[in-house]
Structures are given as structure tokens and as C-alpha cells.
Amino acid sequence: MKIKLIEDGNLTSWLRLLLIVIGTVFVVVAIECKLEIFWARVFLLLGFAIALIGGMTSRAKLLHIKPFDNSYKKARDSYKTKDDKNNE
Template identity: 70%
Template sequence: MKIQFIEGGNFTSWLRLSLIVIGVTFAVIAAQCNLPIVLARVLLLSGFAIALVGGMTSRAKLLHIKPSENSYKKVRKSYETKSDEERKW
């Protein structure tokens, strides 16, 4: 059994949800536990960043944006002209 992380050019739903849950959990631990201030700040900021990635990928899925797709390379090549090819050499 192979675990899929990317499906259709975006993260799978279980990965998006787990990123959000892990990020919020880190932030709650940093706010509620009596940790040293440096560790609490690192945990809070990393939790915020992880939850942000999960939320943004969820929004990308909702808007049908595929950030992990390579179709932009095909589009870029379609705009090239003969003069662009001559400049490369």
C-alpha cells in the first residue's frame, strides 16, 4: 500500500486536516503549558506556520488551484519565439 500525499496537484484531504490540527495543537501547547519563553515562542510560531500551510492548501483545493502541477512549464514554452531561442546561445 502506497501512501499518497499529493492528489490532483494538491495535498490530500487527510494531510490538509492533519496539518491544521497539528498546528493548532502546537499553538495551544505553547499558550497553555508552562514552558520556557524561547521554547514557547518557537512552538507557537511553528504551530502557526504549519496551520497556515494546511489552511492555504485547503483554500487552494476549494478554488481548484493546483500548485504542485507542472503545466506552467508547457505554457512558458508555448510563448517562446525563434528570437528567444537565438538569445540563449
């Protein structure tokens, strides 16, 4: 069985939810646990970053945006002319 991480140009729903939950857990650990100030800051910033990635990909899914798609390569190739191909 092969696990898919990217589906239709976006992260899968279980992975988006997992990123949000892991980010939230990191933030809670940073705030509630008695950690050294350096490690508390690391966990807090890392938690915000992970949750941000999960949240932004969820919003992209709602707006039907495909942030992990390779369609831009096709668009870039469509602008090439015959002269560009001959020069290469």
C-alpha cells in the same frame, strides 16, 4: 501500498487536515504548557505556520487552484519562438 501526498496538484485531504490539527496542537502546547519563553514562541510560530499551510491548501482546493502543479512549465515553453530554440 504507496501513500500519495499530492493529488491533482494539491495536498490530499487527510494531509491538509493533519497539518491543521498539528499546527493547532503546537499552538495549544505553547499557550497552555509551562515552557520557557523561547520554546513557547518557537512552538507558537511553528504551529501558526503549519496550520496556515494546511488552511491555505484547503482554500486552494475549494477554489480549484493547483499550487503544486507543474503546468506553468508548459505555459512558459509555449512562449518560446523558433529563434529562441536556434540560439540555444
